[in-house]
Amino acid sequence: MHKLKINNLSKTYSNGVKALDNVSLEIENGMFGLLGPNGAGKSSLMRTLATLQEADSGTATLNDIDILNQPKELRKNLGYLPQEFGVYPRITAEQLLNHMAVLKGITNSRERKELVKYLLDKVNLYDKRNKNVKGFSGGMKQRVGIAQALIGNPNLIIVDEPTAGLDPGERNRFYNLLSEVGKDVIVILSTHIVDDIRELCTKMAIMNEGQIVFQGNPQNAIDELNGKVYQRIVTREELEVFATNYAIISNKMVGGQPLIHVFSDTNPENGFELVKPNLEDVFFSKINTSNALV
């Protein structure tokens, strides 16, 4: 069992933005979802864990590796797919993975060859192994990205918003692959797509403005909201009024009319009906504590 411990990690950028604010987490084997709106500090956290960024204070350890002070050791155990994954021009998928495998210490060329083939097959690109990666579609590139993240025997796999730009089929394949490898290692998946987390993760955390606003089991979080979320369709004109009078969690358009979710311990009446909360409600209730219109 691997264990990632993050203690009071903080980071403030030179422009004053607090990217990480006293973040503490404990993560064990399995898929761990990191949910948060854009700019919440997810990528900062991931980059810090991937040794690509310094923290101002706090510690982070993977098993007995001090991530901040032993970056090289951590890198030996890391599989990383960043938010933006590009490729070199004029290089084939096979060459690229081969290069990455060498960098990850797979020096035995027979092992390397087999591994590259295996991974290419896994990500369904075996047929395209001799094509220039630069010409791949977004989804194909992303698959190359996941293939490279799986090279070696990583204990910690970090994938930052991996499904952006993938079609539903590709997305499914991607998650299947991820959950398959995620059985024995820690996989941290950052995303702002709530469904991804629900489908895949047993543990999750929600980040907002550099802080962890929630961590735990997604189902538990939903259960907590049970019987406290109400919805109602309102007119556009009324929206402002409702926003001031109720603790709005979210609003979205349904059939051209705003549908608002509000949080309330008691039934607010006034045409609201009780709904079964979902993870989205959890997400919004955690990050929208000021109950502003979003």
Next chain:
Amino acid sequence: MVYIFLGLMTLFTFGATVSDNIQIGGSVGNVYKNAPYIITIYTTIMTLFGLLIAAAFYNNAALRDYNNNFNEILFSTPLSKPGYFFGRFFAALVLATIPMLGVFLGVIIGSSLAPIFGWVDADRFGSFYLETFVNNYFLFILPNMFFAGTIIFAMANKWKSTVISFVGTLVIIIGYIISGNLISDIDSETIAALTDTFGIRAYALYTKYYTPIEKNTLSPGFSGLLILNRIVWIATGVIILLSSYFSFSFQEKNKKIKAVKEDKKELKQLFTRPELSPKYTRKTEWKQFKSFFLINFLSIVKSVTFKLLFLFSAIILISNLVGGFEYFGLQSYPLTYKLIDTISNAAGIFVIIILVFFSGELIWRDRESKINEVIDATPHTSLISLSAKALSLVCVTVVLHAFFIFCGVIYQLANGFTRIELDVYIIDFIVTSFMTYIVWSGVMIMIQVIINNKYIGYFVSIMVIFAWGLMLSIFDIESNMLFIGGRPSLMYSDMNAFGPSLKGLLWFNTYWILFSFICLLIAGALWNRGAVSSLKERIKIAKKQIPKSYRLIIIGTISCWIAVAGFVYYNTQVLNTYETSENIEQLSADYEKKYKKYENVVFPKITNLKYFIDLFPYKRDVVVKATMTLVNKAETTLDSIHYTINSNWGTEIKIPNAELVLDDNDLDYRIYKLSKPLEPGEKIDIEINTKYISKGFENGAGNTHIINNGTFLNNFEIQPALGYQSRIELSDKNTRKKYDLKPKDRMPKLESDCSENCMKNYLSEGASDFINVETIISTAGDQIAIAPGSLLKKWAENGRNYYHYKVDHPSQNFYSFMSAKYEVKSRKWQGVDIEVYYDAKHPQNVEMMLDAVERSLAYYTKNFGPYMHKQCRIIEFPRYATFAQAFPGTMPYSEAFGFVINLEDEEENNVVDAVIAHEVAHQWWAHQVIGANMQGATMMSESFSEYSSLMTMKSISKTPMKMREFVKYNHDRYLSGRGSEIDKELPLYKVENQSYIHYGKGSVVLYALQDYIGEEKVNTAMKSFLEAYKYQKPPYPTSLDFMKQLEPQVPDSLKYVINDWFKEITLYDNKMKKASYKKLENGNYQVIMEIESKKLLADSLGNETPMKLNDWIDLGVFSDSDEEHLIFEKRVKIDKSEMKFTFEINEVPAKLAIDPRHLLIDRIYEDNIKTAKELLPEN
């Protein structure tokens, strides 16, 4: 941005105007620092740099809307195509010319500030002419920016890529370079001038014969070749612009979509994840290094930019080779060292571009491909990836260079030259260019890593390349330890291989390579891994994260570097010192200020001399003992002897009963006081021991006279000089002014009846007259040592060879001592041993050289008098210098010409023969009779020798036109030489050792003279002059003494030429205005020539006054357009500036000419000849 560029241009020109250290074109002597000519040179050169500005503006104009993705919005508006297209173009054109105005601003500000602040004297500035600025703008700035713009704009519009615009800029530069390669001879100058897109060479040709006064007053005009060139390129530009306009469209081209090829379906294989065993050992690092290297190397090699650069450099190399290795109309053999020079020239600029451009590309590649985070998060050391980048950079340049060498070898083979020295190619590459590439790769990678911004990184790299060296030279620093990649220059010689600089070169290489490693190590430590952070943060991270082993490597490398630096410093600054150019000036000025007072101190003259010389060529040491007898030939008693020492030599002077009373080691001046003064006529025996011991290595190339194979010393180098030496004084009047010295005369004035001032000749300057000299010289066992005179005895002792030479007739104390592994070929001619000492690699021309010597001896003995030595030797010496020189009976001749020129197809006269004939002629002119040390002296040695040489050529020339081919080089030498005169031009009989006058004009005038009065007459005058003065005791003759011998030989009708050609500066401006002919009824042809003729008198600066014409000039008819057959010639009296002549001839004329054989000095000779038009009979 416009203002930044404007500021830079202003700054550059300002710097050049107010400082002598920054040179762009440059003004010297009488040419003002703000002369129209200088301003034009600045403008033309700056338009070359302006190209980069143009590239930026035009690229921006063409691509801005695309790059900002604004095009689709903009082009859907009702915008007219011509309005958009030309609007953008001309806006960019105007913008691009604005920075160039900085050139004018810089000159104007510089000229007004420099005198005020005392940076430059006010008298070095003249007045400004509005015309200069206007004409420069319309002749150079506007057309150049326009033409460059059309290409860049067209290419940018077509391909919509900044890189392609950059390529467009390169295309223009390459065109310029190739056009320059076309100049291989005088004959191709016009083509080169027309094909130059910038007009720089057209202007150079336009002003080729400009005198200082013309440079100071004439602005470039809209005329001649210059305007032709401009019209050609503006027209080309218009065509390019129009064709670009018509192919331009607002609509996006349909992007090509490649048909998707069906992938071959392969049988589904079953893959299993292998058991992995990741290892992180040294071996892993090595494999990572290899993988990184391969990825980077391939990325450069496959990139379009590299392919283009490769192509361009190959084009430049090939265009260089096509012209071959020209030398005065002859071709040199394609020797390996020549190809090496060509290759390093062709490679130079491209390698710099490659290093700058790809260092940025490689460093930024990961980030630009957005793969950086993935790569950075893998367990590799940053140094591994950076050094792989550096290596791939170096390897790319190696590939390029290897290709060049391949081209070189192919070129040699294609020319039937089989002595291909691959080892020389390779060693030269490894110790020079390869080292440069390594050093710069490291430095540039460090710059990119530290700056952490690609484009600022590029800018800094370029500044480091150019500005750093410039800055050092401003501060008068010459140590190669400070010039990045600095090292002594290396010159391969067939005789002496890589020569004396190799040792120092290797040490400097070690020093710089370690420096480059340090740069890489620093870059590796500060490499921005992961999120972008400031340099400060990276230093903090580095301090925290860098492992101990890495620190040890850095410390180790730095310690090695410091140790090597110490050793290099010790060798180049302590063991072997050197003087910087400003130091040398200072020393000269101090010498003059302190010891000028001794200028007239009389010293005894050397009468007998015996040299004992031991050469140790492999240790590069020389030990000399000279015993001599000095006689007081003055009429006063002498109580002291003064010496000026050669500071590189250890010097011990033994004068009996004398005391060293002054020993100035800084200025190398010594005074020995005699305890018993020397009475008139009294003798004294002196022994002087000097030695040159080579130690370690030097900052520069080192002594190229004392070398392993091909040592070449003369007596002035190995002996201290008697008395104060005025030749050490600064000569340039502007430099002298800087050190508060008054302008000095180059030579004493010519005097008619001189006794006192004619006691010294210009060669020995009073130290001796004609004396007896003997030499015992020894050298290594495998070499031959040669000194002037007959070889009396030769023996071997202790494995060394000894030779005893004695000059047969008292001669000048002008002596050469040489030693090398020679082959000898000899021939006997009337009791004289003609010998050629040559290197085993150069036997080709030896037989011809023997012929040339024999032919010269025959002509000179017949026409001038007997040859006074028993041997006549030509001796090859290495190519560190390119000249031939005449010592008594002995003529050293550089391997760089003569020995390596292909004469296989030369049947008639050629320059190799001419040089030999010239040097042999010196055995009469300089060694038998020599002029007094005053104006006109070199006419009797150099002009006479050049004339004698021309006469031997003439004696074997089959047609008179062949000689015109030959004399044209002398005309050119004179006319272009007078344009660069820094003081004043003088008439021939007052020449002050000015080579363009005594070689160029002297030979032209004497050649014309023998044509006008007859060869016999000229020879008679020279012979009687020789007989009157040969081997005479002082007083020495002057040019006036020769004129006295010449005058009786000139008929009264031609007396004017003595005055015009010898005593004044006279130029002719002849022109064939109209050339026609008609067929006569008797079958003959009548030719009609309408000519225009002017005779101009020039003063020392080039101001011309028209003179009354009453001269004899030839008119001639050529039967062919190649001007090879002169079928008719008549000398006519021209007494009006426009005249018409008709002659009857019996062949069809092709061209009519005034002065058809180019005897007279005429700045524009081409218009002397015109194709004859047939006049059809009127019906």
